[in-house]
Amino acid sequence: MSAASELAKEGFRVTLLDRHPYNTFxxxxxxVATGGLNAGDVTYSLRFFAARLKIRFRCTTVVGVDHDAREVECDDGVKIGYDYLIIATGITTNHFGIPGAAENTMSMYTRPDALKVRDTIFGAIEKIASASDLLTGSFTVVIVGGGATGVEMAGQLAELRNHAIPMVYPELNPARVHVVMVEMGPHLLAPFAPSLRTYTLRELVKRGVDVRLNTAISQVDPDQVVFKDGTSMPVxxxxxxxxxxxxxxxxxxxLPIGRGRRVEVNSDLRTTNDDRVFAVGDASLIVxxxxxxxxxxxxxxxxHAARQIVRLTRGLPTEPFSYKDKGSMATIxxxxxxxxxxxxxxxKxxxxxxxxxxxxIMYLLGNRNRIQTLVNLGTRYVGLGRSGVIVGDVMEPPKLRAIREK
Incomplete structure (x- = not known):
């Protein structure tokens, strides 16, 4: 979207392709996964975005690229020609080949992912509150990974347990909900300064999160995680x-694929094997x-990719990409x-x-999303109670599904 906006300003004919009709923040x-925001608060219509810029949007799944013919192939058989192509597909979960991880875990990199996590969490809490004999009477969530995503999720789950459950589920003892964070390295938030890492660890522990550093997982089953030291934990x-x-x-x-299945690009963000194709964002790897x-x-x-296309069409050489670090942050x-x-x-x-x-709030797309997000976060943290949660359908956690199947 950043590239499309820049090219539209220059009057280029731009076609934006995505398998979803929305962008996700x-x-x-x-x-969303913890009931603080609606899914619509963090998504933005790509058709509205395209109409505003006077570019074309097509909701389709790309299945291939014909570099010789300069065509993008879509799953409905349509082929779309291009002069220049920008690959910006983003990323997905990396399970590192750990047995059972792909089948028995959930992630939060897409809107459906987050909704599935939310409905599973609240579905499990409903089961505990209803004293289902298929559960042990407790609910253990394990967050694997001590980066920003893991820290933010662990902190929010702890607050949900500490503040929302006592009000919304008065029959449920919050101590029956356990939040565990597992990090294979020695620190949380590894890219941050040591003082901020220490502070983050202390604050999570203060909120009741069971943080386990230097702990690697070797296998994930529907009802347990197995650690490399041979021990296990029911989940x-x-x-x-x-x-x-x-x-x-x-x-x-x-495309030239490198480490982490990322597209290898040169310093100007063109792929190493095609000077008409750029790759940007999480999907790309500057060699x-x-x-x-x-x-x-x-x-x-x-x-930058858009500006290089402008330069190329004007007969000018491309320039190397220079990244300006604006800082890092994570909420606890x-x-x-x-x-x-x-x-x-x-x-801190x-x-x-x-x-x-x-x-x-500033980086959200659309004033409606900004206002709605501010209202919902204000309700959660400041306004009518830190206990307000947005819920949906009730889903069974993997452990309960496994019990039923047996």
Missing amino acids: QPLLYQ DLVIWAAGVAGYERLASWG DNPLPQVAQPALQGGK GRADAVLQLPQGLKI GLLAWFGWIALH
Whole structure:
């Protein structure tokens, strides 16, 4: 979308392809997964986006790229010609080949993913509150991965357990809901400064999260996780936030695939095997200068790719991409976050949390989404109670499904 906006300003004929009719603001999906936001608060109509820019949008699934004919092949048989192509497919969950991880865990990288997690969590809580004899009377959620996504999810689940459950489920003892975070490395939020890592760990523990560092998982079953040291833990739900990778299908598109299934590109963001094709965002890997798979490189890379196409059409050489780090942040819970700026400034606590809210509201697409998100977050954290939750259908956790199948 960043690239399309830039090209539209220059008067190019732009076609935007996506298998969904909406864009998803991924940084707030964990709020959807814990009942803080509606899915519509973090999605934005691509048709409206295209109409506003006077470009074309087609809701379709791309199945291949014919580099010789310069055509994109769609699943409905339609072939769309191009002069220049920008690949910006994003990423998906990386399970690192761990047995059972793909089948028995959930992730939060798409709107349907987040809704599935939400309905499973509240479905399990409903079962406990109803004293179902198919459950042991407790609910254990394990979050795998101590990056920003894992930390934010763990912190929010802890607040849900500590504040929402006592009011909404008075018959349920919150102590029966367990939140466990598993990180194979020695630190949470590894890219952050040591002082912020220590602060984050302390705040999660204070909220009642069972944090296990230097702990690697070797197998995931519907009812347990097995660690590499041979021990195991009974679980009801495992949320996978341990890593990402590019989509496997990209390998069949004639693209150079490198580490993490990412498309290898040169410094100008053109792929290493086709000077008419660019790859940007999480799906791309600059061979000589790998960048983190976060929002800012994607936004800046999209604009850069568009500007290089403008230069090429004017007979000018391309320029290398220069990433400007604007800092990193992660929220831990209500009135608590960590913020690290490239100049060395480190902020934690309430001030960082206000900064986190302001930045995420600003980057949301559409004024309706901004207002609705502000209202919903305000209701959750400040207004009519920190206990308000948005729920949907009731879904069974993997453990309960396994019991039924037996």
